[in-house]
Amino acid sequence: MTLGQEWRKSTRSGDNGNCVELRDMEGRVEMRDSKDPTGPILGFEYDVFASFMDDVKAGWFDR
Template structure:
């Protein structure tokens, strides 16, 4: 099991309608969860995959 290194942080892009995610770093991973379901599933990504995802978001690849 990973040792946690930070607390959960709410996304700065979260909307006011409750569609929010929270992120935290754990040893060797970045974890993501739904703010509305804090006891629910947690997605874990290695640092390289998370970095690629963030780069794609910043480049607008997911914009509608």
């Protein structure tokens, strides 16, 4: 995973502001709400985040 320490937003994010931002910070992936950049940050180990992304791609979280 090559995110870097800068916050990055998905290229699929729309203009409505409903998105998350990610960064690589000290060997883990951090995630925050782009509408609240000073709010809470969630941190995930790489393997946990990869498993989460596999579930997202498989449609587990589709409405």
